[in-house]
Amino acid sequence: DANNVRQATPWISHPDNVKKFFETGNNVSTHLAVYGHNDASDFRLSFTKSDEKGIVPNTEYNKKNLTFSASSKPFEQLTVAVTGNYINAKSDNIPAYGYSGNNVMQQFMWFGRQVNIEELKDYTKDDGTKYNWNYNYHNNPYFTLYENLNTLNRDRFFGAATAKYQIFDWLSVFARTGGDIYSNLNTDRRAIGDMDYPQGYYGEVASTFKEINSDYLIAFQKKLPYDIDLGVDFGGNRMDRYTQLNTATAPELAVPGVYNVQNSRVAITATNRYTQKRINSFYGLGQVSWKSALFLDITGRNDWSSTLPEENNSYFYPSVNFSAIVTDLIHLESDILSFAKLRGGWSKVGGDTDPYQLYPSLAFGDGWNADTRLLNQYVPNDLPNAKLKPQFVSSYEVGSDIRLFVNRVHLDITYYRSSAKDQIISVPISPSTGYTSMKINAGRIDNNGIEVFLTVSPLKSEDGFNWDLTLNFAKNNNKVVELAEDIERYELGGYWSMDVMAIPGEKYGCLYGYDFKRDPDGNIIFYDGLPAQGDLKILGSYMPDWTGGIYNEFGYKGISASVLVDIRQGGELYSMTTTWGRYAGVLEETLIGREGGIVGDGVKEVVDAQGNITYVTNDVVVSAEDFNKSCYVNDVAYPSVFDASFIKLREVKLGYTFKKINKLPFNNLNISVVGRNLAILKKSVPHIDPETAFSNTNVQGLEFGQLPSVRSFGFSISFNL
Numbered sequence: 001d002a003n004n005v006r007q008a009t010p011w012i013s014h015p016d017n018v019k020k021f022f023e024t025g026n027n028v029s030t031h032l033a034v035y036g037h038n039d040a041s042d043f044r045l046s047f048t049k050s051d052e053k054g055i056v057p058n059t060e061y062n063k064k065n066l067t068f069s070a071s072s073k074p075f076e077q078l079t080v081a082v083t084g085n086y087i088n089a090k091s092d093n094i095p096a097y098g099y100s101g102n103n104v105m106q107q108f109m110w111f112g113r114q115v116n117i118e119e120l121k122d123y124t125k126d127d128g129t130k131y132n133w134n135y136n137y138h139n140n141p142y143f144t145l146y147e148n149l150n151t152l153n154r155d156r157f158f159g160a161a162t163a164k165y166q167i168f169d170w171l172s173v174f175a176r177t178g179g180d181i182y183s184n185l186n187t188d189r190r191a192i193g194d195m196d197y198p199q200g201y202y203g204e205v206a207s208t209f210k211e212i213n214s215d216y217l218i219a220f221q222k223k224l225p226y227d228i229d230l231g232v233d234f235g236g237n238r239m240d241r242y243t244q245l246n247t248a249t250a251p252e253l254a255v256p257g258v259y260n261v262q263n264s265r266v267a268i269t270a271t272n273r274y275t276q277k278r279i280n281s282f283y284g285l286g287q288v289s290w291k292s293a294l295f296l297d298i299t300g301r302n303d304w305s306s307t308l309p310e311e312n313n314s315y316f317y318p319s320v321n322f323s324a325i326v327t328d329l330i331h332l333e334s335d336i337l338s339f340a341k342l343r344g345g346w347s348k349v350g351g352d353t354d355p356y357q358l359y360p361s362l363a364f365g366d367g368w369n370a371d372t373r374l375l376n377q378y379v380p381n382d383l384p385n386a387k388l389k390p391q392f393v394s395s396y397e398v399g400s401d402i403r404l405f406v407n408r409v410h411l412d413i414t415y416y417r418s419s420a421k422d423q424i425i426s427v428p429i430s431p432s433t434g435y436t437s438m439k440i441n442a443g444r445i446d447n448n449g450i451e452v453f454l455t456v457s458p459l460k461s462e463d464g465f466n467w468d469l470t471l472n473f474a475k476n477n478n479k480v481v482e483l484a485e486d487i488e489r490y491e492l493g494g495y496w497s498m499d500v501m502a503i504p505g506e507k508y509g510c511l512y513g514y515d516f517k518r519d520p521d522g523n524i525i526f527y528d529g530l531p532a533q534g535d536l537k538i539l540g541s542y543m544p545d546w547t548g549g550i551y552n553e554f555g556y557k558g559i560s561a562s563v564l565v566d567i568r569q570g571g572e573l574y575s576m577t578t579t580w581g582r583y584a585g586v587l588e589e590t591l592i593g594r595e596g597g598i599v600g601d602g603v604k605e606v607v608d609a610q611g612n613i614t615y616v617t618n619d620v621v622v623s624a625e626d627f628n629k630s631c632y633v634n635d636v637a638y639p640s641v642f643d644a645s646f647i648k649l650r651e652v653k654l655g656y657t658f659k660k661i662n663k664l665p666f667n668n669l670n671i672s673v674v675g676r677n678l679a680i681l682k683k684s685v686p687h688i689d690p691e692t693a694f695s696n697t698n699v700q701g702l703e704f705g706q707l708p709s710v711r712s713f714g715f716s717i718s719f720n721l
Contacts, residue, residue: 013113021117021141025055025710043070054095055710056104058145061091061152077166083178084159091152093145097705099496099576101196102148104141105705109580110134117141130193139195147191156182160213170222174235177214183207192256200253204246204261211241227291237281245273275355278306293328297321297345305352308388315390319347339403346396353424357439358386382426383435391441393420410455417448419481427484442484445508449476466555475546478508493699497635498574500542500699507541511572511701513637515539516602519615524602529620530630531600539641540572542694542701549650558658560672564651565681573644573693574637575685576704582632585625587687593624600627642685644693644701649679666719673715 033046048065064087071081096102115133123131123140132140139148160178167173183206190201217235224230250264261268283301300318307313323343326332332340361384362377395418402411422441429438452473459467480502483490490502492509501512516524517534524531550565581587592598600622603615622630631639655672683690693703 009114009116009119011114014116015113017113017115017117018108021057022055022708023053023057025053025712027052027712027714040074041070041072044068056095056145056707057142059091059093059095061089061094063090064088079164079166081162082159085157087154087156089152089154089156091150093149094152095145095707096150097707099704101139101194102144102150102190103705104144105707106580107138107141109577109586109705110138110584112586137195143191143193147189148194149187149189151185151187151189153185154182156180170220172219172221174217174219175215177212179210179212181208181210183209187259189259192253197252199265200256201249201251202253202259202261202263203249206246208244209242211239213237213239229287229289229292231285231287233285235283237279237283239277239279239281241275241277243273243275245271247271276306277355279352280304291328293325295321295323303350303352305390307352307355307357308390309358309386312387312389313352315350315392317348317350317392319345321345321347335406337402337404338407339401341401342398343400344396344398346394348392348394350390350392352390353388353439356384357388357424358384360384379434381436383429383433383438385439388424388439389422389441391420391422391424393418395419408457408460410453412453414451415449416451418446420445425484425490427487427490440484442482442487443490443502444481445502446479446481447476449474464556468553470551470553471548472551473546473548476543478543480504480506480508493702495574495702495704496576496579498539498637498702500701501538503538506538507543509542509698509700510538511540511542511574511637511641512536513539513574513641514635515638516636519603521615523615524600525615526600526602526604526618526620529600529618529622530626531602531636533634533636539574539638540701542571542573542644544568544644545570558656560653560655560657562651562653563649566648566650567646568690569645571644571701572641573685573690573701573703575640575642575688575693576702577688578640578642578686579632579637580704581687582628585628589686590624590628593627597621597623598627600631642690644690645682645684646680646690647682648677648691649681651676652678666721669717669719671715671717673713676712676714677709678711 027050029048029050031046031048033044035044036042044067046065046067048063048067050063050065052061052063054060066086067084069081069083071079073079095104097105099106111133120131120133120140121142123143123146125131130140130143132138132143158178158180160176162174162176164172164174186205188201188203188205190197192198192200194200215235215237217233220230220232222230248261248268248270250261250268252265253259254263254265281301281303283299286298287295289295298318298320300316302314302316304314308315321343322345323341326340326342327334327337360379363380364377395416397414397416399412399414403409404411421444423443423445424439425442426437426439427442429435450473452471454471456469457467458469459465482504483502488503489512492500492502494500498511498513501510502508503510503512513536515534515537517532519525526532546569548567548569550567551562552564553562554560578587582590599620600618602618604618604620606614606616608614651674653672653674655670658667658669660667661669680689688703688706689709690703692706692709694700
């Protein structure tokens with residue numbers, strides 16, 4: 001009203017809160033490329049601009065990419081080339097995620113359906129105070145999105161300059177130098193009045209990364225008698241990597257709305273970290289082939305790393321690969337077996353560690369053992385190790401590439417086995433040593449599996465209908481064989497009441513948490529109608545049993561269409577959305593028992609006069625609220641662990657290409673429409689997309705407060721001048 005006074009709202013449901021909160025996101029991408037060439041030189045220049053508006057209000061991401069490449073032959077023996085890429089990524093607000101007050105997705109797990117989200121948009125009253133649905137724990141989501149901004153500004157350049165000189169027909173030299181350089185500035189704003197930072201907050205994180213690689217190669221290629229081709233290459237590389245990280249924060253703001261580190265009413269906090277790393281390498285490659293049908297490839301590389309102790313900083317790793325084109329060897333020309341190739345190989349790859357893991361050092365800050373007389377210097381809790389060794393992964397694989405019926409069937413099968421040893425990890429040690437962890441070489445993890453790629457062309461013609469069907473299948477068997485002595489489990493990471501572990505004898509990435517207390521037959525034990533916390537145990541693993549996909553591609557003259565289905569089978573995930581959603585009573589499952597109560601499925605203990613315990617079926621009725629709060633908190637993770645399998649309709653695409661349009665200055669005009677991530681055809685976990693619990697890190701299978709997956713629809717227009 002005129003006085004901006006909020007009235008009590010009716011106790012009614014607002015079922016469209018989610019729909020009214022999220023917005024339709026969009027991404028507009030423009031690409032332009034110019035290229036040219038003559039007899040001695042060529043160049044290509046391209047520019048791409050992408051502007052993305054998120055589905056969450058006031059979130060966006062913009063990206064510009066400028067790419068250049070050119071090559072020239074000043075004279076016959078010499079070829080020079082340069083490449084360069086510049087990328088700028090910028091956002092005025094990136095949505096937060098995880099268990100954070102800045103993650104607006106938490107709102108939907110806590111406020112009831114009686115909250116009208118549209119009324120929250122006007123979050124500032126006339127007197128400057130904030131309007132909210134909750135004044136104890138959560139910010140107004142619109143206040144978070146328009147006041148508590150997380151910004152990004154990233155510049156990256158990578159490129160290289162190369163020169164190749166052909167001394168003789170059989171001998172050439174090659175030299176290259178290049179770099180990858182980026183700077184990143186992230187800021188974090190918390191406005192005064194924030195629930196977690198009532199006096200506001202501002203922080204900046206500035207990071208820079210620079211890696212320079214310079215290498216050379218001497219290549220020998222010669223045809224020998226008896227249809228033998230020989231290639232031998234020798235070369236070297238020097239890699240220098242530099243990183244710097246600077247952080248500065250104003251823990252409380254002196255002047256509201258001024259986001260500058262110096263605008264702090266209390267002492268500013270700051271950190272600084274600089275690292276430098278170098279690897280020198282020398283390597284050789286050799287290939288012998290016979291009649292272009294038998295091939296033997298041998299490689300060897302030796303690295304000298306600055307991050308390992310002098311006596312262990314040199315490590316050598318080789319590889320051997322063999323392949324044979326069987327159809328060429330036996331001179332087979334057949335409409336049935338068009339092509340057959342067998343291959344096998346073995347390799348050993350070495351690795352080092354991060355800088356400054358060898359010797360004790362002092363840090364600045366407020367560590368538990370900080371000495372104020374020494375400007376707050378303290379000894380970090382991770383004990384370095386001056387006897388670290390390189391870590392190695394050994395692997396071999398065998399496979400075949402078979403094509404049948406004039407290449408209308410293509411089958412590629414690979415079996416592999418690998419073992420990672422002497423990994424450099426940080427393990428816990430007794431705090432009585434003055435440290436809590438120590439860097440060591442430990443552990444062995446084995447993998448073996450199979451990958452199958454099959455393409456079939458049931459229909460194929462030059463002018464008519466074409467259909468290509470592609471199937472892929474991958475199964476990986478993973479096992480942690482051993483850890484360090486006296487280490488039963490190694491924590492990779494965790495979230496709330498669930499840890500991700502490496503445990504000997506189990507798959508890598510075990511989900512380790514509390515189960516319910518159970519009787520000898522595995523039944524849940526209830527006390528006064530409520531379950532109790534049981535033992536810590538393995539509740540699953542985030543590793544899938546297998547993954548696969550089905551891709552259909554159709555074509556008829558200028559028309560093209562394709563459909564892609566993705567499959568993940570097996571593995572588990574932990575959904576904290578279920579944990580807190582059931583505790584808060586906002587999920588559909590919590591409707592059960594609201595009238596009449598709930599009887600938990602399990603047993604209860606009966607103790608006789610002699611103290612003997614027997615178990616009988618539980619028959620105690622408790623309220624739905626007590627049941628859900630007891631089952632889905634109390635640090636018991638078991639009921640929120642679900643099968644992570646899914647089948648997704650990943651992409652559908654339809655397009656048409658006009659080969660030539662009369663009186664127009666361009667050709668190959670293509671107009672396409674595409675839909676991506678269109679539907680989850682099958683899943684087991686409720687309320688969320690199971691794929692949101694997975695990434696490319698060691699800590700996976702944990703879900704909480706991720707933004708919902710989006711389906712996208714788009715179109716593209718491309719042509720050649």
